[in-house]
Amino acid sequence: MSKVIKCQGCGSILQTEDSNKVGYALSLEHDYCQSCFRLMNYGEANIHFHPEDLPNLESDSLIVMVSSVLHLDMLFSYPVYRYQPDAHFVYIINQIDLLPRSTNLDKLVERLTQKARSMNVPFQDLILMSAKNKYDIENLSKYLSSYKHKNIYLLGVQNSGKTTIYKALTNQTKALAFKKAGLTQEALSAPFGEQIIYDMPGLYQEGYLHQLMPYEVYKNLIPDVEMKPIIYQLKDQQALFLEGLISLTFSGSDTTAVLYSYRNLKVHRTNAKRVKELLKEKENHFKIYVNDYEEKSFKIPTGKMQITFADMGFLHVVGPINLKVIYPKGMHLSLSEAMFR
DSSP, rough: OOOOOTTTTOOOOOOOSOSSSTTSSSTTTTOOOOOHHHHHOOOOOOOOOOSOOOOOOOOOOEEEEEEGGGGGTTTTTTTTHHSTSSSSSEEEEEEEGSSTTOOHHHHHHHHHHHHHHTTTTOOOOOEEEOOOOOHHHHHHHHHTTTTTOSSSEEEETOOOOHHHHHHHHHTTTTTTSSSSSTTTOOOOOEEEEEEEEEEEOOOOOOHHHHSSHHHHHHHHTTTOOOOOOOOEOOOEEEEEETTTTTTEEESSSOEEEEEOOTOOEEEEEEEGGGHHHHTTTTTHHHHSSOOOOOEEEEEEEEEEEEEEEETEEEEEEEEEEEEEEEEEOOOEEEEOOOOOO
């Protein structure tokens, strides 16, 4: 039986027969498939696929559910505990460094814990961390080592930082960690003391940026450093444009809105009457836009609410107020109570 050789970047099985299929490499002696090689050296992205099914997980394992702070509105939405009820679950909220330093993390943990319990989600612990912080990695390493499970699975939505955690815990430096959804194709694995850690392919999330635009565009819209809050004092019938992608029209009263997003995101303030005109001539006004949009209206109740725009960021807005959002067709958009202060 021939030996199976995997790409050390994405885990796909290397093959030299078909350049249009996953895992194609010029030689089986190479460390990387051509897709990973070109991503790593030229910033080009192609033919990585997006698995939609949950992978096979051993019973009596430790499943570490990794979520980015950008995906908080979707936390606990994958009922993996029903799929593998004999496993133990730990939830990691990664990329906590993206939140402002003034964020009350204790309150965030309290709110997320209440949400998990209200949804009857079983878990051992809920951990806030940054995979870029060496002390967080050291603490996580000690924590995971305290479990007796042989198999530890890192599982979560694409672009949640699983591979960055995996690399830091195992020193597997050849694994690739980019803001590229669907990069990990097959499970990567490495020894972790007497245990084995598996970096699993990311769970597919409908409506995130990778579905709406090319990698070279969306990689620059996903925050990767601390999101400095930008405060807008808005009058009735004023609107904000986030690039040429999202328009937000506020009506009913004056309000305060706070935007958390990529630092160089272009934001344009205008009035409600000009929104349709600007979208009709989007090519003349914006560098980043899409062809098709849809519209949704929200009645924001009294208090602070959060509008999440896929993995692009979120807006806190104080109600009561009416909000009309025009956004790329198919984009994930949600309204929830503000997740943090």
